[in-house]
Amino acid sequence: MAIPNQHRVFRLPEGNISSYKQLAVKLEPLEEIDKHEVLVRIKAVALNYRDIAICNGSYPLGFKTSLVPCSDACGEVVQVGSQVKDLQVGDRVISLFMQDLLYGDIKESDSSLGGAVDGVLQEYLIFAENNVVKIPQKSTMTDSEAASLVCAGTTAWNALYGLRPLKPGQTVLAEGTGGVSIIALQIAKAAGAITIVTSSSDEKLDFVKSNYGADYTINYQTFPDWEQKVMEYTDGLGVDYVIENGGIGTIQKSVDSLAYGGIVSLIGFLATLPPDQYPNVVMLANKKSAVLRGILVGSRQMEEELVRFFVTNDIHVGVDKEFEFTDEGVLNAYEYLSSQKHIGKVCITV
Ligand SMILES: NC(=O)c1ccc[n+]([C@@H]2O[C@H](COP(=O)([O-])OP(=O)(O)OC[C@H]3O[C@@H](n4cnc5c(N)ncnc54)[C@H](OP(=O)(O)O)[C@@H]3O)[C@@H](O)[C@H]2O)c1
Structure with a gap:
């Protein structure tokens, strides 16, 4: 050429x-x-x-x-x-x-x-x-x-496999229906996890349910206290992993949705709050023995693992x-x- x-x-x-x-x-x-x-x-x-x-x-x-x-x-x-x-x-x-x-x-x-x-x-x-x-x-x-797969994919993989590998039967909550969330949902479903997705739109939630098999969906505008729905869907146990895309504006609800000892991957900054309303993140993490883990995409090794996962399972x-x-x-x-x-x-x- x-x-x-x-x-x-x-x-x-x-x-x-x-x-x-x-x-x-x-x-x-x-x-x-x-x-x-x-x-x-x-x-x-x-x-x-x-x-x-x-x-x-x-x-x-x-x-x-x-x-x-x-x-x-x-x-x-x-x-x-x-x-x-x-x-x-x-x-x-x-x-x-x-x-x-x-x-x-x-x-x-x-x-x-x-x-x-x-x-x-x-x-x-x-x-x-x-x-x-x-x-x-x-x-x-x-x-x-x-x-x-490069940014959104590797980020989702890092959240679910970078610290403590996701196990079948565990529960993953993904915020919104953008790139990181949808890929996290696809990985979690293929890995045998239970999935919960939030969105601003019922139409989008219907789509992710029928196309990607989300197990539970919550409209965070219709249900501003969506963490209560999460608790309902998990029999009061909470989720093992949160794909935290909102940032400071959603962290309180993310931890309130979490199981004891669960992992919140700090990924996005889509939801803001005035500084005088910032939650006390230290006490939030303490009360649930939660892991709040900052993520900046991931390494080549993670990207290779992700490619293998998608190719082996023929996921699109x-x-x-x-x-x-x-x-x-x-x-x-x-x-x-x-x-x-x-x-x-x-x-x-x-
Ligand atoms: N740390 C990292 O390594 C890393 C890597 C990739 C992305 N990010 C960050 O992660 C976030 C998502 O990235 P992306 O590329 O997936 O974005 P994207 O494809 O643009 O998705 C954005 C979607 O998030 C949802 N959303 C918007 N505001 C929200 C809110 N207040 N609460 C919950 N959901 C909200 C909306 O979906 P609905 O209409 O369905 O609600 C929106 O369509 C961004 O902040 C991005 O910068 C960070």
Whole structure:
């Protein structure tokens, strides 16, 4: 395959960023690969809430200037460096969120793709050999489905397997019907767990019940005291795992929904509260011997485990909609994700 010397790249401008509408596509030169690197032709990009938050100024972790956004890509290896051992031209690969985090806990330096370093919203990208994970040939996943495993998928896996592995028969509560929640629901169902999903919409809850087999659903707007419903559904025992996507605005209800000794994975920041209403998180954790565990996606080892789990069980990630890699398509994809009308993942095919 002929490698072009220029390709299309979506980049944010320098200086203040207040909207994804500032994203602009440009032709940029394609660099040469090094001996330990591979060149990947990007085929699909999965969007995350983080990509919206980076553009609207609400992302708490910072990002580089003139950023190429997005962390999650699936693509085809089109060139390999002379010292690359485990990859060949034609292999299908997905990106790794935390660059060079091969195993274990996150290190101090933030090396996140599409945040600390330029991301995947471009036609080609050079990766160090270790910064991609191969998708086995037998996989029936589409490129968008595979891309969706990178951030939302690895985060959900880390929540359920990163500290204390989920067991069949345990109960998992997932907040909302976005990417992290739906993938956590898919993993938990395949692992034989009982699942509870919350949402702002009855229509979305009907969909997750019939398409993903959620065992119990709760509309958190109709039932603002949804933790009481959780207790009802679990015979007063509470859940073993909470996929905590709300943050400070939902942590009290998450712990109130928890079984003694259960794990709340602190993942999202979707629900806010005025500081004078912040709950006493120390006492909340104490009274239930709860584990409140911060998560920042996960390692390459976790992503590999997740890929194996999805491929072995032939699970297809819940992708809601795909958009085109054009000015209009990319803006529409960002707008659709921002509208929170989606269930699962929103992707861009390149
Ligand atoms: N720490 C990490 O490593 C990590 C990794 C990935 C994502 N995240 C964070 O996790 C959160 C979810 O990410 P995502 O990419 O899955 O988002 P997403 O796909 O955009 O999903 C957002 C969904 O969350 C639900 N939601 C909105 N406000 C809510 C609230 N106040 N309480 C409960 N649910 C609410 C809505 O679903 P309904 O309409 O059904 O309620 C909404 O559609 C974000 O804050 C994101 O930044 C963190």
